[in-house]
Amino acid sequence: MSEPFDYDVIIIGGGCAGLTAGLYTARARLRTLLLDRLDVGGQLATTYDVENYPGFPEPILGPELMRRFAEQAKRFDCEIRNAQATAVRADDPVVRVVQTDGGDLRCKAIIVASGADPKTLGVPGEDRLRGRGVSYCAICDAPFFRNKDVAVIGGGNTAIDEGLYIAKLARSLTVVHRRDQLRCEKIYEERARKDPKFTFRWDTVVEEFLGGEVLEKLRLRNVKTDERSELAAQGAFVLIGTKPNSEFLRGVCELDPLGFVVVNERKETSVPGIFAGGDVEDPVFRQAVTAAGFGCAAALSAKHYIDRLG
Numbered sequence: 001m002s003e004p005f006d007y008d009v010i011i012i013g014g015g016c017a018g019l020t021a022g023l024y025t026a027r028a029r030l031r032t033l034l035l036d037r038l039d040v041g042g043q044l045a046t047t048y049d050v051e052n053y054p055g056f057p058e059p060i061l062g063p064e065l066m067r068r069f070a071e072q073a074k075r076f077d078c079e080i081r082n083a084q085a086t087a088v089r090a091d092d093p094v095v096r097v098v099q100t101d102g103g104d105l106r107c108k109a110i111i112v113a114s115g116a117d118p119k120t121l122g123v124p125g126e127d128r129l130r131g132r133g134v135s136y137c138a139i140c141d142a143p144f145f146r147n148k149d150v151a152v153i154g155g156g157n158t159a160i161d162e163g164l165y166i167a168k169l170a171r172s173l174t175v176v177h178r179r180d181q182l183r184c185e186k187i188y189e190e191r192a193r194k195d196p197k198f199t200f201r202w203d204t205v206v207e208e209f210l211g212g213e214v215l216e217k218l219r220l221r222n223v224k225t226d227e228r229s230e231l232a233a234q235g236a237f238v239l240i241g242t243k244p245n246s247e248f249l250r251g252v253c254e255l256d257p258l259g260f261v262v263v264n265e266r267k268e269t270s271v272p273g274i275f276a277g278g279d280v281e282d283p284v285f286r287q288a289v290t291a292a293g294f295g296c297a298a299a300l301s302a303k304h305y306i307d308r309l310g
Contacts, residue, residue, distance in 0.1 A: 007033045009302055010098045010107040012085045013245070015042020016288045017278025017295030018113035019069040024299035025111075026078035030306065033107075034073070035100060037084040041066035042115050043279075044288055047131055052140065053288055062131075065288075085114070088252050090271045094309065108309060109273050109302040112261060113295055114245040116279040116286070121153065121238055125209030133215020135237050137286065138162035145235035147171045151218055152237045153206055155179060159239040160188040166237065167197040174231060176201045178223060201231070209236060244280045258283060267298035275302050 009025045011018045014036030026032040034040070044050065047062030056065070070080065088110060089097040098105045118136035120126060126134055135141040142150075142165060150170040152163040155177035161184070167173045175182075175192070180202045182189045192198045201220060207228075208219040218231045244259045254262040254270040260283050261276040263269055269276055277298030278291040 004095055004106060005031075005108055006105050007031045007079075007107045008306055009033070009109050009111060009299075010035065010096075010105055011111045011113055012098065013042070013113035013115055013278070013280070014038075014040030014070070014080065015066075015113065015115050015278060016044060016069065016291035017115070017280075017298070018042070018111070019066070019073050020292040020295035021111045021113055021277060021299040021302075022073040022078035022080075023069075023076060024296055025302060026073060026076035028299075028303050030303060032078045033105065034078055034080045035083045035085050035098070036080070037082070039082070040070050040080060042291075043117075047140070049144070050140075050288065051143070085248055087248050088112075088274065090252060090274060094273075096273050108306050109275065111295070111298045111302055112246070112249065112269075112274065112276040112280055113278045113291075113298070114248075114280045115291075116242040116244040116260075116283075118238065119241045119243055121206055121240075123206055123208055125211070126238075129209050129211055129215045132213065133211060133233075133235055134209055135235065136239070138166050138237055138239070139287065141235075141237075142166045142169050145170055148234040149232060150174070150235040150237065151176055151231060151233040152239055153177075154239040154241075155182040155184065156239075156241070157184045157188060158241065159237075160184040160192050162237065162239055163198070164188070164191055164195065166235075167195050170197065170235070172199070173197050174199050174201060174233070176204050176206060176218070176220065176231070178203065178205050206236075242279070242283070242286070244283075246280055256283075266301045267294060268301055273305060275299075275305075 008030035044062040049059035051059040087099040261281040275298040277294035
C-alpha cells in the first residue's frame, strides 16, 4: 500500500504566521509544504518601513523582513509553493486533504495561516499610495506621522479607538465618516469629542487619494449635498474593518460571525488535525509579532497531534 500522506503538515498562507509555523514544523523534521497564492510575505510584503519588529533596532523594509522569514524556513527544508488552496476535506478520521488549483494534497495536519485583508475603499490613488501615507494599522504606522495632519476613515470602534491613539502623536486628526453619527461605543465617542485634536467630516466619503511620491491630500464628497472638497493630510488610516481569508473553510470547521476561525488556546480548531494561527483567527491584535507567535503555537500543537498519531 502506498504512503497515504504527501506531507506531514501543509500550511496555508505565507505571511508571518505561516512562515513561522513552517520554520517550526520543518525544524522538527516534519515534511512541510507551505502554500501561498502569491509570493510569500503577506501584508508585510506591501509595507514600507517596519520599526516595531523585535530584533531590528533600525527600520527594515517589509519585503526584506519577509524574505528573511522565508529563507530561514527554507533552511530547514520547508517547501514553499505558489498555489491557491480552494477547499479542505476532513471526512477521513486521519487523512486531511487540501484541494488546490494544482490538485489534491494529503497530509496529517493542516495549519491555516491565510491571514485577513483590510477592507479597502477601492478609490483611485489608494493602492499607489499604500505604505506611502495610506495605512490600515494605527499601531503599526502612527509613529510615522508624529506632528503631522492625519485623516481616519471610518466611524466604528476600530476607527475611533485607533484614532485616539493616533491623536496622541499627530498634530491634528480628521475623522471622515459616511454617516452623520459614529457607530462606535459611547465611551470612545466621548473621548474623541473631548480631544481637541479631533474634527469630523460627517456624511462624507473619500473619492481619491492624491500625492506624488507620498500622500498629500484627500478628495472628498458629501453624500447628501454632493459637494466636493479637499483635505490636506500626510497620513490617512482606512479603518473600516478586516476580512479573514477563511471562506474555503466554511462548512469544515467553526467560524465566528465575522468569518474568523474559532480556536482554543492551543490554536486547535473544531476539527482535529486542523490548526489556525495569525490574523485569520485573530481579530484583536493584528501585529506581525503576534502573528508569528500564534503561528509558532499552531506549529507546536500540530507537532504534538502528529506525534500522537504514531
